[in-house]
Amino acid sequence: MMRIKLPNSYFEDHESTIRLIWRETLYADFEKKLLERAIKRKFRIKTTISAEDGYLIVDAENEEIERLITFLIQSHLGEFLRSRYTKRKVLYIHEGMNVPLLGYNAFGLIDRGTNLIQVRGSTGCNVSCIFCSVDEGPYSRTRILDYVVDVDYLLKWFDEVAQFKGKGLEAHLDGQGEPLLYPFIVELVQGLRENPNVNIISMQSNGILLSDKLIEELAEAGLDRVNLSIHSLDPEKAKMLMGMKNYDLNHVLEMAEALINAGIDVLFAPVIIFGINDMEAEAFIEFARRIGAGKRWPALGFQNYVPYKFGRHPSVRFLSFKKFYTWLRELEEKTGMRPLVLKPEHFGMHKRRFIPLEFHVGEVVKAKIILPGRIEGEMLAVARNRLIEVINTHAKVGEEIKVKIVRTRHGIYVGMPI
Structure with missing residues (x-):
C-alpha cells in the first residue's frame, strides 16, 4: 500500500472523488475511477484509491504508479482548480x-x-x-x-x-x-x-x-x-x-x-x-x-x-x-x-510620475481576447502589452477584435467592441 503526499497540499476523500487541497485556499477534485482506470491501462492491475490522514492511498506497491498518479494530478491541477471559499473556477x-x-x-x-x-x-x-x-x-x-x-x-x-x-x-x-x-x-x-x-x-x-x-x-x-x-x-x-x-x-x-x-x-x-x-x-x-x-x-x-x-x-x-x-x-x-x-x-504617500498610458479614450485598437472575464459579457484582451477589460462582448478566447477604449483612469483600461 502506498501513501502519496504532494508539496504544500493534502488529500481528502469525497466518495467518488479525491480532493486535493493546495496551499489551504485552493482545491481540485479528481475522479477516483479515472485515476484507477489510468493505472489499469498502463500497468494491467486493478487498484483502489482513497484518502486518509491527508495522504492519497493506493493499494499497491509500485514507484512507477506513484509517479504516474503524481504526474496526472500535477498536470491537470490547473484544469480543475477552484477556490475553497467562493467555489468558483x-x-x-x-x-x-x-x-x-x-x-x-x-x-x-x-x-x-x-x-x-x-x-x-x-x-x-x-x-x-x-x-x-x-x-x-x-x-x-x-x-x-x-x-x-x-x-x-x-x-x-x-x-x-x-x-x-x-x-x-x-x-x-x-x-x-x-x-x-x-x-x-x-x-x-x-x-x-x-x-x-x-x-x-x-x-x-x-x-x-x-x-x-x-x-x-x-x-x-x-x-x-x-x-x-x-x-x-x-x-x-x-x-x-x-x-x-x-x-x-x-x-x-x-x-x-x-x-x-x-x-x-x-x-x-x-x-x-x-x-x-x-x-x-x-x-x-x-x-x-x-x-x-x-x-x-x-x-x-x-x-x-x-x-x-x-x-x-x-x-x-x-x-x-x-x-x-x-x-x-x-x-x-x-x-x-x-x-x-x-x-x-x-x-508617507506622495505623487510620483505615472506609468505612461498606452491608450487614450476614444481610440480604436485591435486586441486579442486571451481570458474570460469575471462577469457575464466581459472578456480580457491584450494589446501593447496591456490588459483591456472588454465589456458587452460575445467574443471568444483567441479572437482578434476591434475595441474602442472608453476608460483609461489610473492605467485601468476598459473597452467596448465595435
Whole structure:
C-alpha cells in the first residue's frame, strides 16, 4: 500500500472523488475511477484509491504508479482548480501565458500616480459583506470566475514597475476580496521585502484567516502594517455586516493583538453605515488605544459607505462626504484621537510620475481576447502589452477584435467592441 503526499497540499476523500487541497485556499477534485482506470491501462492491475490522514492511498506497491498518479494530478491541477471559499473556477496565471499584469482592476498591479503600488495576486473573498462594492464572496450573484497569479511572475512585473517608479515605494496588498486567499502570500511579502525600491509593505485584510503561525511568518517575511476590516465590535452585528453567520469576531480581535505583538502595525478600517454602526466609533477608538494600534501610522481609518454600481446595496442612509468629514472632526475633538481625517502624508504617500498610458479614450485598437472575464459579457484582451477589460462582448478566447477604449483612469483600461 502506498501513501502519496504532494508539496504544500493534502488529500481528502469525497466518495467518488479525491480532493486535493493546495496551499489551504485552493482545491481540485479528481475522479477516483479515472485515476484507477489510468493505472489499469498502463500497468494491467486493478487498484483502489482513497484518502486518509491527508495522504492519497493506493493499494499497491509500485514507484512507477506513484509517479504516474503524481504526474496526472500535477498536470491537470490547473484544469480543475477552484477556490475553497467562493467555489468558483480559478484561472492560474503564469509567465508562460504572457498575460500582462497592468491594465486590469481585478489582478496584477495598479499605479495611481503615487509611491504606492497596489499588488493584487488573486480574486475572491471568504465573506459576503452586505455593502461590498464589487459583490464579492461566497454569495456573489455576479462573479463567475477567480484568478491566481503565480508569485514569481507577479514579482517580476512588480520589479519592472518599481524600477520605473523609483525608491521609497509602498507595496500595498489588496484586491477585489481578501488578500489572504492568495496562496503565496508569505512568499509574496518575502519577495517584496527583497526589492531594493520597497520601503513599506502593507496589506488589507478582514483578519479571519489569520493565525498565530501565519502572523509569525508574515512578520518574519517583512510585513509592516495590516489595515484590518472590522465593522462592528458587537458579535451579532458583525455577523450581519459580514454576511456570514459563522463570523468569529473574537478570533479577529485576538489576531489584531497578535499582529501588534509580532511587530506588525494595525490600522482599523471600519466601513461606517450611519444608523447601523456609527455609534460604535468611540468603542473602536478605545479598543485601538488599549491594544496599541497605530504605532507608525494612524490607528483608525473610518470609511464612509458608498453605493457602487456593481456592488451590494443595503437599504441604508448614505451620508455625504462633507457631513462625514464633519462627523470625523467632531470625533477627533471629543476623543482626542488624531488623525481621523486621513491624508496621504499620514502614510508617507506622495505623487510620483505615472506609468505612461498606452491608450487614450476614444481610440480604436485591435486586441486579442486571451481570458474570460469575471462577469457575464466581459472578456480580457491584450494589446501593447496591456490588459483591456472588454465589456458587452460575445467574443471568444483567441479572437482578434476591434475595441474602442472608453476608460483609461489610473492605467485601468476598459473597452467596448465595435
